[in-house]
Amino acid sequence: xxxxxxxxxxxxxxxxxxxxxxxxxxxxxxxxxxxxxxxxxxxxxxxxxxxxxxxxxxxxxxxxxxxxxxxxxxxxxxxxxxxxxxxxxxxxxxxxxxxxxxxxxxxxxxxxxxxxxxxxxxxxxxxxxxxxxxxxxxxxxxxxxxxxxxxxxxxxxxxxxxxxxxxxxxxxxxxxxxxxxxxxxxxxxxxxxxxxxxxxxxxxxxxxxxxxxxxxxxxxxxxxxxxxxxxxxxxxxxxxxxxxxxxxxxxxxxxxxxxxxxxxxxxxxxxxxxxxxxxxxxxxxxxxxxxxxxxxxxxxxxxxxxxxxxxxxxxxxxxxxxxxxxxxxxxxxxxxxxxxxxxxxxxxxxxxxxxxxxxxxxxxxxxxxxxxxxxxxxxxxxxxxxxxxxxxxxxxxxxxxxxxxxxxxxxxxxxxxxxxxxxxxxxxxxxxxxxxxxxxxxxxxxxxxxxxxxxxxxxxxxxxxxxxxxxxxxxxxxxxxxxxxxxxxxxxxxxxxxxxxxxxxxxxxxxxxxxxxxxxx
Amino acid sequence: xxxxxxxxxxxxxxxxxxxxxxxxxxxxxxxxxxxxxxxxxxxxxxxxxxxxxxxxxxxxxxxxxxxxxxxxxxxxxxxxxxxxxxxxxxxxxxxxxxxxxxxxxxxxxxxxxxxxxxxxxxxxxxxxxxxxxxxxxxxxxxxxxxxxxxxxxxxxxxxxxxxxxxxxxxxxxxxxxxxxxxxxxxxxxxxxxxxxxxxxxxxxxxxxxxxxxxxxxxxxxxxxxxxxxxxxxxxxxxxxxxxxxxxxxxxxxxxxxxxxxxxxxxxxxxxxxxxxxxxxxxxxxxxxxxxxxxxxxxxxxxxxxxxxxxxxxxxxxxxxxxxxxxxxxxxxxxxxxxxxxxxxxxxxxxxxxxx
Numbered sequence: 001x002x003x004x005x006x007x008x009x010x011x012x013x014x015x016x017x018x019x020x021x022x023x024x025x026x027x028x029x030x031x032x033x034x035x036x037x038x039x040x041x042x043x044x045x046x047x048x049x050x051x052x053x054x055x056x057x058x059x060x061x062x063x064x065x066x067x068x069x070x071x072x073x074x075x076x077x078x079x080x081x082x083x084x085x086x087x088x089x090x091x092x093x094x095x096x097x098x099x100x101x102x103x104x105x106x107x108x109x110x111x112x113x114x115x116x117x118x119x120x121x122x123x124x125x126x127x128x129x130x131x132x133x134x135x136x137x138x139x140x141x142x143x144x145x146x147x148x149x150x151x152x153x154x155x156x157x158x159x160x161x162x163x164x165x166x167x168x169x170x171x172x173x174x175x176x177x178x179x180x181x182x183x184x185x186x187x188x189x190x191x192x193x194x195x196x197x198x199x200x201x202x203x204x205x206x207x208x209x210x211x212x213x214x215x216x217x218x219x220x221x222x223x224x225x226x227x228x229x230x231x232x233x234x235x236x237x238x239x240x241x242x243x244x245x246x247x248x249x250x251x252x253x254x255x256x257x258x259x260x261x262x263x264x265x266x267x268x269x270x271x272x273x274x275x276x277x278x279x280x281x282x283x284x285x286x287x288x289x290x291x292x293x294x295x296x297x298x299x300x301x302x303x304x305x306x307x308x309x310x311x312x313x314x315x316x317x318x319x320x321x322x323x324x325x326x327x328x329x330x331x332x333x334x335x336x337x338x339x340x341x342x343x344x345x346x347x348x349x350x351x352x353x354x355x356x357x358x359x360x361x362x363x364x365x366x367x368x369x370x371x372x373x374x375x376x377x378x379x380x381x382x383x384x385x386x387x388x389x390x391x392x393x394x395x396x397x398x399x400x401x402x403x404x405x406x407x408x409x410x411x412x413x414x415x416x417x418x419x420x421x422x423x424x425x426x427x428x429x430x431x432x433x434x435x436x437x438x439x440x441x442x443x444x445x446x447x448x449x450x451x452x453x454x455x456x457x458x459x460x461x462x463x464x465x466x467x468x469x470x471x472x473x474x475x476x477x478x479x480x481x482x483x484x485x486x487x488x489x490x491x492x493x494x495x496x497x498x499x500x501x502x503x504x505x506x507x508x509x510x511x512x513x514x515x516x517x518x519x520x521x
Numbered sequence: 522x523x524x525x526x527x528x529x530x531x532x533x534x535x536x537x538x539x540x541x542x543x544x545x546x547x548x549x550x551x552x553x554x555x556x557x558x559x560x561x562x563x564x565x566x567x568x569x570x571x572x573x574x575x576x577x578x579x580x581x582x583x584x585x586x587x588x589x590x591x592x593x594x595x596x597x598x599x600x601x602x603x604x605x606x607x608x609x610x611x612x613x614x615x616x617x618x619x620x621x622x623x624x625x626x627x628x629x630x631x632x633x634x635x636x637x638x639x640x641x642x643x644x645x646x647x648x649x650x651x652x653x654x655x656x657x658x659x660x661x662x663x664x665x666x667x668x669x670x671x672x673x674x675x676x677x678x679x680x681x682x683x684x685x686x687x688x689x690x691x692x693x694x695x696x697x698x699x700x701x702x703x704x705x706x707x708x709x710x711x712x713x714x715x716x717x718x719x720x721x722x723x724x725x726x727x728x729x730x731x732x733x734x735x736x737x738x739x740x741x742x743x744x745x746x747x748x749x750x751x752x753x754x755x756x757x758x759x760x761x762x763x764x765x766x767x768x769x770x771x772x773x774x775x776x777x778x779x780x781x782x783x784x785x786x787x788x789x790x791x792x793x794x795x796x797x798x799x800x801x802x803x804x805x806x807x808x809x810x811x812x813x814x815x816x817x818x819x820x821x822x823x824x825x826x827x828x829x830x831x832x833x834x835x836x837x838x839x840x841x842x843x844x845x846x847x848x849x850x851x852x853x854x855x856x857x858x859x860x861x862x863x864x865x866x867x868x869x870x871x872x873x874x875x876x
Binding site: 309311331332334335336341343348349350351352353354355359363364366367368369370371372373374375417 | 723724725726728729731732735736738739740741742743744745746750803804
């Protein structure tokens with residue numbers, strides 16, 4: 001394909017915030033009919049660059065040319081009129097309206113007597129059809145759709161706005177393999193219609209599956225622009241983290257099986273279940289081992305974790321801890337028994353955004369002590385000091401509101417909060433999702449260290465390889481059931497888990513397809 | 522925060538950055554207006570029995586009940602809730618104490634017993650709020666609206682629809698007495714406010730309440746006992762409103778079942794907002810609520826002093842409060858700043874207001 005002219009050309013963009021240079025002479029070119037991925041660790045400046053392009057931030061230096069013309073973008077409306085549409089990680093739609101109304105909002109078909117709803121819904125249907133979403137009924141309320149499909153609706157919406165540039169900021173972080181494939185179909189359709197797509201994702205597989213071109217940022221600086229097929233994964237990762245990738249590779253090697261834990265389990269549940277969440281499950285957790293929960297999205301991984309922690313109350317079943325019967329019906333009771341749970345939903349159920357890093361770190365410890373026994377400042381400082389340095393939280397300012405930290409650092413603060421409660425059992429639900437490669441490796445390594453020190457870890461991840469690498473024992477879930485329990489070690493690989501799931505699902509082709517997608521690496 | 526302030530200029534800067542700074546400015550301006558009308562307005566003289574007498578003292582006295590309900594409201598608002606029932610709890614407290622004192626001997630003992638009774642009754646009403654919000658899971662607005670409506674009815678039932686009067690010197694002293702030349706009510710209100718401030722900031726109660734108000738789900742998963750804390754907060758709010766009810770009735774030793782505490786919940790909410798606590802919950806500021814309460818008392822007195830006709834009073838109050846809220850609004854302030862900056866440096870530059 002001959003090199004056409006870029007539709008968007010950003011050159012020498014610099015943006016400073018008080019005390020930080022967020023972007024330093026960064027460039028970005030988007031070509032029509034191409035998917036361009038923006039890569040970089042958290043805090044590399046990806047979001048800042050996107051916000052410069054969408055007119056949210058004013059640029060200090062540099063120039064933005066759209067279709068060859070220099071443009072000053074002040075405000076999102078400006079960007080939209082320049083043909084730039086953005087779909088964020090969190091869907092910005094009206095859940096109480098219908099699919100069609102959402103798609104056409106602001107572009108309703110008007111007749112003599114106001115809006116012609118029938119024509120509007122028809123137009124919405126046509127747009128959805130074009131993107132391969134013809135099976136959706138435009139008159140259905142949006143809220144009835146799963147989040148992933150809502151995201152596709154959000155993208156269709158930008159089609160109606162006749163966008164020339166579509167920005168997708170981590171659209172896949174909460175999608176399963178099937179949904180990702182659906183999204184990619186839509187993206188390819190748009191690309192073939194000449195739309196320039198800017199894509200941000202932390203999943204390397206996805207980046208390589210969809211993008212034509214890559215721009216890598218590091219620490220607010222431009223590392224380079226590459227054609228995707230000219231840069232292999234190892235090179236890409238080393239560009240992103242700016243250091244040797246030997247450390248990452250060593251983590252990729254299968255950790256040797258830890259010593260057989262003592263016979264008496266620390267935690268043992270028999271037949272715990274909750275209607276609509278998970279069928280009866282037996283699960284044992286020992287000191288010093290990492291138990292992985294593997295399964296596809298919606299298999300009941302998170303639901304099981306929530307039952308163990310008491311975030312949801314189990315309907316049936318019996319729990320014993322250290323051989324004694326235990327009733328764990330609320331998070332507070334779980335914490336009192338030294339169980340900690342880091343939710344997959346970091347934003348809504350994890351950090352408290354407006355509290356400072358220090359307050360977030362001590363929150364769980366303080367809650368367990370009760371409000372009447374405040375944690376002395378000295379002990380707070382000790383906790384803060386210990387976990388900020390152990391986990392490498394950056395910037396190292398405990399009084400900064402946690403919302404100003406990048407995703408990876410928020411995750412570290414959260415991990416620190418749970419570790420500060422000195423748990424015996426630590427449940428980590430997707431601790432590495434949506435964070436950059438560097439922070440991911442750090443957290444994975446830390447989990448191994450914790451287990452070596454005698455902690456019992458329940459590790460959940462949608463990346464099966466990661467579960468395999470981390471776990472001594474793997475519980476495989478499918479359709480809200482436990483279908484297998486595998487001893488980790490040389491014999492177990494992502495493939496063997498996939499086989500278990502696939503064989504269990506004989507006669508269910510859609511599950512098979514999903515499995516194959518998730519494992520193609 | 523103020524701990525890292527160094528020197529008086531730093532402390533002053535810190536004060537200016539506080540939201541309630543504009544509340545203090547507004548109080549000063551209102552007093553200035555009064556001073557212009559009557560140069561002797563701020564004069565404080567020593568009365569016959571060695572007490573301070575003057576308009577300012579009257580304002581402090583009038584502020585006392587508002588301070589109490591504003592402090593209670595502040596804590597409730599921090600959890601993301603609201604307590605509309607405080608005015609009605611005041612009238613119930615007044616009714617209970619007056620009915621009790623009517624048949625009791627005029628002794629210190631019966632005065633204290635009346636206060637004990639008020640604490641029990643208002644705590645019970647607060648507990649009902651707390652139960653509706655935390656156990657039943659109703660919206661705080663609706664739960665407390667129920668008590669707001671039912672409370673005034675309850676007060677009428679207690680007094681049989683009469684405006685009950687009673688005599689008790691101890692009770693009367695609370696409202697009209699002086700200690701160190703200052704009105705007892707104001708000192709008591711200040712004492713309770715300081716006690717509450719110490720309670721929430723020296724313990725971890727403040728942090729827990731903020732966590733609940735900012736992100737209830739995350740707080741629950743962090744082991745914060747939301748139910749117990751909400752109960753505590755609504756009970757505290759109720760008891761503080763009970764004291765406010767005592768203050769409001771003791772000065773005339775009569776409970777007016779239709780007017781005692783009437784619409785005072787709105788004053789309390791205003792005081793809290795003026796003090797820089799967002800109604801969305803989260804960060805709260807008790808000092809700010811006290812400043813807000815004093816501002817509202819000043820405003821009420823000013824309206825009377827300026828002779829604004831009673832029909833125009835609400836409008837006058839509204840104008841002052843709207844101006845104040847505009848001054849506090851981050852967005853409006855930014856607009857002003859940018860206009861100034863743009864006017865000085867780059868007149869052509871269009872201002873950007875982040876969407």
